[in-house]
Amino acid sequence: MPQGIGRTASEKAHFMAIALLGFQTTIAAPLSITGIGVHSGRPVTINLQPAEAGTGIVFVRMHEDGSSTEFKAVSSQVGNTDLCTVLGFTPARSIATIEHVMAAVYALGLDNLVIEVDGAEMPIMDGSSEAFIDAIEQVGITNLGVKRRYIRVTKPVRIEAGASWAEFRPYDGTRFEVEIDFETPLIGRQSWAGDLTAESFKTELSRARTFGFMRDVERLWAAGFALGSSLENSVVISDDHTVINVEGLRYEKDEFVRHKTLDAVGDLALAGAQFIGCYRSYRGGHKLNANALKALLENRDAYEVVEAPARSLKARAREFVAVNVPEFAPWSA
Numbered sequence: 231m232p233q234g235i236g237r238t239a240s241e242k243a244h245f246m247a248i249a250l251l252g253f254q255t256t257i258a259a260p261l262s263i264t265g266i267g268v269h270s271g272r273p274v275t276i277n278l279q280p281a282e283a284g285t286g287i288v289f290v291r292m293h294e295d296g297s298s299t300e301f302k303a304v305s306s307q308v309g310n311t312d313l314c315t316v317l318g319f320t321p322a323r324s325i326a327t328i329e330h331v332m333a334a335v336y337a338l339g340l341d342n343l344v345i346e347v348d349g350a351e352m353p354i355m356d357g358s359s360e361a362f363i364d365a366i367e368q369v370g371i372t373n374l375g376v377k378r379r380y381i382r383v384t385k386p387v388r389i390e391a392g393a394s395w396a397e398f399r400p401y402d403g404t405r406f407e408v409e410i411d412f413e414t415p416l417i418g419r420q421s422w423a424g425d426l427t428a429e430s431f432k433t434e435l436s437r438a439r440t441f442g443f444m445r446d447v448e449r450l451w452a453a454g455f456a457l458g459s460s461l462e463n464s465v466v467i468s469d470d471h472t473v474i475n476v477e478g479l480r481y482e483k484d485e486f487v488r489h490k491t492l493d494a495v496g497d498l499a500l501a502g503a504q505f506i507g508c509y510r511s512y513r514g515g516h517k518l519n520a521n522a523l524k525a526l527l528e529n530r531d532a533y534e535v536v537e538a539p540a541r542s543l544k545a546r547a548r549e550f551v552a553v554n555v556p557e558f559a560p561w562s563a
């Protein structure tokens with residue numbers, strides 16, 4: 231059946247997803263998003279520009295004096311991971327809270343993009359990835375006709391940190407299995423497991439918001455952090471284990487683990503390429519995600535670089551062929 235004839239919108243989206251598999255992409259037109267920074271509380275605008283094949287995802291911080299600092303969105307550029315994921319190593323020249331944008335970019339299969347920002351952090355929007363997904367889908371995605379390379383996990387890699395652990399395992403697709411365990415009975419033990427596609431991300435993860443505890447928010451405010459944090463961009467949990475936001479939770483009770491999974495998608499996007507494998511974590515966060523990714527990339531025996539086979543761009547992940555590219559190091563600057 232020719233593309234676009236007699237198909238429902240979701241069939242068309244699925245067809246497009248398959249048709250694009252194997253080729254690098256960028257956005258079809260520039261776009262801008264304005265919001266506030268969750269840490270500074272100040273307005274911030276990002277401009278997303280299309281980029282040619284091989285560019286990768288590049289963040290550019292525009293400084294007030296007219297200079298700029300540029301970062302490839304790759305593991306080796308990750309600095310602080312205490313409150314969010316930061317690119318860069320000095321506060322005056324870094325970019326914070328990139329994970330929700332990166333999750334949207336990764337899930338929609340965008341390989342090449344320049345993201346300019348006129349401040350020190352990404353806009354927080356509603357605390358989820360929804361605004362970024364909507365904005366990108368409004369301009370659309372362009373197929374650049376150049377093959378995309380993937381990182382395929384070939385051996386398990388595991389790290390542990392106290393009661394937390396994370397691991398990569400070989401898998402014929404891209405899968406996340408994330409479990410959290412909080413003392414508050416409002417959250418308790420929750421898990422999300424599923425294959426990651428643009429559709430599954432949009433319907434099951436993209437709207438899950440950042441969450442925090444009222445006592446922590448007050449402490450952060452007193453220390454001059456999280457000045458933009460509010461009920462408009464966070465789910466806030468009170469000392470008596472209830473959700474303060476009047477609108478309640480999205481996704482029933484497990485918005486919490488869905489947001490942790492969204493964060494993991496954004497943090498693993500810093501592999502610098504789409505990955506084929508399963509990522510599992512228990513009681514994880516940005517630091518664990520960053521360290522797990524570093525452990526995988528430092529273990530050259532545990533992954534290979536692959537691309538779609540020559541004659542089929544709709545191949546299963548296991549049919550992808552290894553390419554010998556010694557210079558291929560998407561995670562380096």
Ligand SMILES: [Zn+2]
Pocket residue numbers: 329330440489493
């Ligand atoms: Zn988050």
